[in-house]
Amino acid sequence: MADQRSSWWQFGVAAAVVWIALQGSPSGLQAIAADDAAPAEAKQPALNFEDDILPILEVRCLKCHGAQMRKAGLDLRRQFTIVKGGDSGAAIVPGKPDESLLIEMIEKKEMPPKEDDPLDARQLELLRRWVASGAAIKRKSEEPLEAADADHAISDADRKFWSFQPPVRPAVPVVRAADRVHTPVDAFLLERLEAHNLSFNPDAAKTVLLRRLCFDLWGLPPTREQIAAFLADDASDAVVRLVDGLLDSPRYGERWGRHWLDVVGYAESDGYLDADRERTEAWRYRDYVIRAFNSDKPYDQFIREQIAGDELSDWRNSPELTAEMVDQLVATGFLRTASDPTYPGYKEKPEIFKVLADTIQIVGSTFLGVTVQCARCHEHKLEPISQRDYYQLQAVLTGAYDPERWLASSERAVPLATDAQLAVINAHNKGVTERLAALNAELNRLTTEHRDKLLNKELADVPAEAREKVKAALLVAADKRNDEQKKLVTEHAPKVAVDEKALVARFPDLKPDLDKLRAAIGAETALMRPVTQLRGLVDLGEKAPETHVLRRGDFNNPGKAVPPGVPAVLTAGDARLNPTQQAKSSGRRRALADWLTSPSHPTTARLHVNRIWAWHFGRGIVETLDDFGHTGKAPSHPELLDWLATEFVRQGYSQKALHRVIVLSTAYRQSSAFDAAKAAVDGDDVFLWAFRPRRHEGETLRDSVLAAAGKLNLQMFGPAVPVSRHADGSVVTADDAQGNRRSVYVQVRRSQPVTLMESFDTPKMEVNCTRRSEAIVATQALALLNSPFVETSSRAVGERIARSASDRAQRTAFAWELLFSRQPTDAEQKTVAAFVDAFVAAQLGEKAQAATAVERQAAEDAAWPHVALTLLNTNEFLFVD
Structure with a gap:
């Protein structure tokens, strides 16, 4: 133990030395000392309104002189409005703090009002210095506040950026090594390889390829029977038939559904620290996703159902819900994956707007491929995305997520019934409820009547007034009694212990009546018709609320109202959506879904084929899987990306067809053998001259261990496998049939990720996960060697x-x-x-x-x-x- 402490101490010292060395000279401590020793007359930094003064005014003054109120006509939100002043004239005179009314009022303690905290000496000194130095602003010029809400101008250069233009189908290249071309994918890759005098590796061994395909498409190792059959199959189409069989298996949807659940941020709890309430019905969305992948649901339909499944049919007025309608309603669970701490009656706006913001981030990273979330508080610094763009997207969702008519997570359940069915069920249940109330009233009358008789007998020696107080105290729940009631009950405890057993013993004729009533109550209760509640999303009515740009992202500082829309740079010019209102729905989400699934949409197909490519090869054609903008990486093979995107659309958005064209390629089937000569030209294997080995994710590792142990339970669908925390802090599933189901069915608790899976980078879902970490750390080896x-x-x-x-x-x-x-x-x-x-x-x-x-x-x-x-x-x- 002493040796360990010594080694850790030495490590800490070494780390500190390295850290100090990396800081350069002077060190952080030297710099602090230099600052402390600086002469008082050293030149002070220039002040500006936005960085130095506005933060003070926001805390001390804008409550009375800001967006919501402008007492005395004074607006302190901008430099030019301060200079302009209010009813009493200019508030400041730039360069002349002693002639500035604002400073005078503050120094006289007349502002802020006496009930509010005054500015401290430092804040007042900053204000005086700022005015004395000319009241500088950060921007070159100031405009009226309303002008800040003006439409964002999109430059020609922005519109010509590669990912903001629709994909154009390129011709398949002609290459020298035509014999290595199994699918068009190979031709595009060979074009780049041959330009650098490179080539594909030889094909992988059959057992290696089989294992690769099984883990890739199923997330499970091949069975011994599969190994024997594939090794014995020498036909030229053996790999094709193997791939078809893997894609046709229900195991495929479990594997690829898990990938999608990462992207959308799927979790089965609300998040937010220890509260982390469970989402008991979330599993229906997970099952929908698995079924969608297994049935090869066209990706455009998959999108439409998740964005606007409730707006795709008149399900409320249908005679009954069809299986398709149910699927569409369940699919809207996509818009319910964000963390949500709200509960009935919740009014805290920061958390309410955070739910909206996280949902927009999920939609943006899943379908748009540009970091729209960075425009929540200001114009995007690096992308042609304006605040208007951001709040137009928010306006699409506020028909359901209305901050002023907020529904908590538990209140957003969608009944699995049409309006007509609900009316019949509610009428039926109302009758049952009324009959139950009458039966319970009679049960209560009988027990109360006989209890009073028994208590009167037991308390006969207690004065009448005190006796009634004791009886009244007994009617109050034990945890609700006041001190006097507790004392009375305690004093007479043996005599007042009157339960049903005591009543029946004293009044034998009572038992048949009680039994008859309880039987009737049970029979009536069995007649209640419950309605399954889905975790989906529907609008609150035909008319959505007005949505405003929130200046600085502050819900207390609304600006110009905006219509529902999309980022302008992704359109031909008109970023507004034109929804058609429906019964009890605004139609806004359907309009968004229609726009996203247009065959010429610049990012929808590109983004998804790039994700699928990355899940097969470990790296995308564009490495930044959720960012195709200026801040993202450029595609390594832009023509291949566009060919895949257009081919995806041509094949009816079939994901299985896309898998086939990728996994049947030579690029996918080649070996991973290292080649020093090739690595000297392309050390990162960007041109794909070799297959890249990949470490198992947490789910495939757990499932592989269970499969090897002969314990893996392949039961599909249904409520999640519960997790529990052991005394040692580890989170596990039970070692039984249910606990040993595939990992995709294991409960996803944000606060309790399964320990082994978390060690191997299964995400916690703070928002969503478009790309998993591939860290290799010591705790992984410890988990594999020592975990129970x-x-x-x-x-x-x-x-x-x-x-x-x-x-x-x-x-x-x-x-x-x-x-x-x-x-x-x-x-x-x-x-x-x-x-x-x-x-x-x-x-x-x-x-x-x-x-x-x-x-x-x-x-x-x-x-x-x-x-x-x-x-x-x-x-x-x-x-x-």
């Missing part, structure tokens, strides 16, 4: 290996096929044999020579869980090659 889950699973894997055969070599072959999808080499067989021999010798100890065959076999069987744990910790198990 892996330890328990390794025992199951070892027992499974031991049961597979009696021969050691056959057991080793089984283990390698189970965990690595291949046969072991001779060297690996020898290594395992040596380990098992050493383990058996250690187990038997001095008894080794005299051990019976049974004892020796038991010792050997006990070795295999240790072999399994070792293999589960290898890179070959952890990575997909």
Whole structure:
């Protein structure tokens, strides 16, 4: 322990030395000392209104002289309005603080009013200095506040930026290595490779390709049966048929649905620290996503349903809800994924607007490919996105998310019924409720009447007035009684312990009446017709509220009203949407969905094909998966990106067709072998001369371990598998059939991510996750070696290996096929044999020579869980090659 403390101390000192060295000279401490020693007459920095004065006025003055109120006609929000002044004339005279009315009023303590805190000496000194120096502003000129809300001008250069223009389908290149072209993808990649005298690697071995495809398309290792069948299939279309089979399996939707759930920020709790309320119905959206991928739902339809599923049909006035209508309503759960701390009656505007802001960020990063969230408080600094653009997008959502008529998370449930069905159900339930009320009243009358009789008898020796007080106290819930009532009940405790058992014992004729009433109550309760409540989103009515630009993002400082719209730079000129109102809905989200799914939309198809490419290759054609703007990376293969985007649209937005064109390519099927000569030209493998190995995500790792242990439960759909926190702080699922379902079905609690999965970068969903971290840290090795889950699973894997055969070599072959999808080499067989021999010798100890065959076999069987744990910790198990 002392050595550990010493090493950590040495590490800390070393880190500090490095940190100081990196700071350059002078060091931070030297700089602070230099500041402290600076002469008082040193030149003071110039002041400006926006940075130095406005923050003071916002805290001290704008309540009475700002957006909501302008007492005495004085507006202190801008320099020019301060100079202009109010009813008493100019508030300041630039260059003359002693002649400035504002400073005079503050110094006389007449402003702010006496009930408010005055400016402190430092704030007053800053104000005087600013006026004395000429009352400078940061901008070159000031405009009336209303002008700040003017439409943002889009330059020609902005409109010509590659991602803001619709994709144009390029011709497929002609390349020298035509024999390596399996799909057009290869031609585009070879064009760049050949320009640099590079080529693809040779094809990967069949077992490597099978493992790669199974993990990529299923998120699971291949079964032993799949391995045998694929190795025995020498037909030229063997890979094509393998891919088709994988895409047709329900395992595909579970794997690729999980990818989508990352992008949209799916979680099954509301977030916000310890509160983190559970979202019990969220799983329906997860199941919708999995079914959508399995059925190859066209991506444009997938978008439309998630943005505006409730506006795609007149479901309220339909005789009954069709399966399609239900799907569409469930799909709107996409707009309910943001964290939401609000509860019924919640009025705190910062959190309300945060829910809106997070939802806009999710929509923007999922479909627009530009960081619209950066324009919430001001014009975007680096992109042609204005505040107007941002609040036009917000206006699309305020029909449902109205800040002034806010519904808490728990109040937004959508009943799974038409209006006519609801009317019938409500009328039926009203009758049941009335009958239940009558039955309960009779039950209460009977018990009260007999309890009073019994209490009167038990308390006969208590004065009448005191007796009535005791009886009244008994009618109050124990935790609601005042001190006097508690005292009365305590004093007479033995006598007043009157429960139903005591009543029936004293009044035997009462029991049949009580039993009859309870039976009737049970029968009536069973007649209640519950209505399933979906976690979806619907508008609050036909008319959406007016949405304003919020200056500086401040809901207390609204500016110009804006219509529903989209970022102007992504349009041909008119950024406004023209929704058609529907019954109880504004139609705004449907208008947005229509715009997003236009075949000529600049980002919708590009963004999604790039995501799919990244999920296959580990890196996108555009590395910044949610940012195609100026701040993002340029595409490595722009023509390929546009060909994929236009092909995606041509194929009817089929995601499975897109998978086929990618995974059947030579680029995907090549080996990952390192080539020093190629790396010297393209060290980052940007041109894809080799396949890039990838580490398992948290979900595929957990599922692979369960599959190897023979424990994986493939039950699909339904409520989430609950998680719990152990005494040691780790978050786990139960080690039973339900707890061992696939990870996509495990509850996503923002405050309680499964420990093993979190170690391997499963996101917590603060907002959403368009690209997972690929960190490699020491805690991952510790988790794989020491976690109870892996330890328990390794025992199951070892027992499974031991049961597979009696021969050691056959057991080793089984283990390698189970965990690595291949046969072991001779060297690996020898290594395992040596380990098992050493383990058996250690187990038997001095008894080794005299051990019976049974004892020796038991010792050997006990070795295999240790072999399994070792293999589960290898890179070959952890990575997909």
